[in-house]
Amino acid sequence: MLTIENIYKPDLVEIIDIIQETPDIQTFKLKFKDPEVQKNYSFKAGQFAEYSVFGEGECTFCIASPPTRMEFLECSFKAAGKVTKAMSRMNVGDTMGLRGPYGNWFPIEQMKGKNVVFIAGGIGLAPVRCIIKNVLDLRSEFKDVTIVYGARSVNDLVYKYELEEWKNMPDVKTVVTVDPGGETPEWTGEVGFVPTIVEKVAPSGEDTVAIICGPPIMIKYTFPVLEKLGFKDDNIITTLENRMKCGLGKCGRCNVGNIYVCKDGPVFNLTQMKTLPDEY
């Protein structure tokens, strides 16, 4: 028998619910099969995990539910690769594996007492949603909260049920937009690209932290907007994605220069991003 600590061995989780977010994006609610593991599990908003489908392999994504609600964990994924396609064929009651949490997290302590603006595009809302819900659960500890979320089309918006909830909160400004051409006749939200909408609705950079995640092109065009609004580089925070296998700083594929995204990230501020070579 093996008598070593096996860092590659996942804990077993059961799928307790599946939400079809869009035609190809699903959210799984997961619960550890061992109640002791469930009871002792903890993580911080922004961390990621390795999810197993036994017989298919592992894939990496953030934990999308907040650490303030620990009755289950959620992850959202697009059926894009081998493992996520296998996940999309799974049912409630099925068993998966989970390793983690890994990596660093959003600096929530530094955000307290400040305005916060959340900017997300497409499935990039998943990691941001984790910290949004974390902040909203501790609402009184933050000043103004603004959420800007965009997707290519109405069909591509994820967490629609929560977008409505956030829109109805009196102390949260939520703006949802779709790219031009992506609207439906019934659409009442904004039409336009995320950077444009951010320029219109975001507060000034004074005393404000921006959390941003989405397609590289969206991030690229939003950074200058935030700089124009007076955001300091230290207060512009994003989460990087690179292909990962181990999540443990060993397998050697997620590195950007000498940085391991899985260990030194995935959360980086713009000051740090500016020191990274263009390899992500």
Next chain:
Amino acid sequence: MNEYIITSTNINQLAGELLNEGYNVVAEAEDGTAFIAVAAGSNVILNPFGKPTNLSPKQYIFPKTETLFYYKKSQTDVEIIDPTGLGHKTVIFGTKPCDSAANKILAKVFNWDYKDEFFNKRVENTVVIGLKCGYRDAQCFCTSVGLSPESGEGSDVFLTPLENGDYLAQTITEKGAKFVEEHKKMFDAISADKNKPVPMPEAPAKKFDAAKVKVWLDSNFENEFWDGLGDLCLGCAQCAYVCPTCHCFDIVDENFDYTSGRRVKNWDCCQFTMFTKHASGHNPRSVQSDRFRQRVNHKFKYYPDRFDMILCTGCGRCSRGCGVGMDISEIVQAIDNLK
């Protein structure tokens, strides 16, 4: 450090005894291609003047395929079963200094944060009986990365060939001393008249100054120097597979049938297109020159940045084996000559 004499006859006897004690005994294959298991009754090949084997002995501490666990699936449940037979007691005979030095380098990445106990268990259970190296060719560059063909670094016991065909055995580590102590009857006391080492050729000349190269790498991630390199490279990854220090790996599931299988850690390589390719199709290292830049930087900048060690022992295998004649020591030398 203690010094003994061991005769060739006793080396073969020692191997036989170790096999009886249940050890895996590993040494160079007769054809010099790899390190392989020594069968009962066959001789241990020590090849101080021979070319380094095509494959490094890395696989004995970091196997090409390592079972992480087995799984058994039922309708909705899964059972995870620990692997067996990990870290079998092993003695490796005759690794040259460029191979012996690799384990300590690899130990850094496998232990800097999370501990990879698969690696550690194998290292712990392996006795390295290193050998002084008398081989020199145009691809050797151990002296450029701070090593030497006469260094016992990484060996537990270090052998030096003597003119009468015997070997001087020096215990380098506590593990080595204990190993010799446990097999004392195979080792003789030093006698002055027997103790003449075979003369060794001069150490390879230094091809580059690694510290100076690192300074250039520190500020030249973007540089036209890298552009042409990818044109030649086939991206076949032989360089990584023969390397004693390359350690990038993949994690995949292998199904035995519909309900059972195993998860394994397999050797992988940064020279493959798919290595960094995202599910979205985006690839941060989209062309071969990006990937070759990664290889050079990982060895001569990133690893020294993180772990204060060069990820290379100068064995020259990658260059000897390269199908298109790329030679990393020449490339790094060219960097050194840039200014």
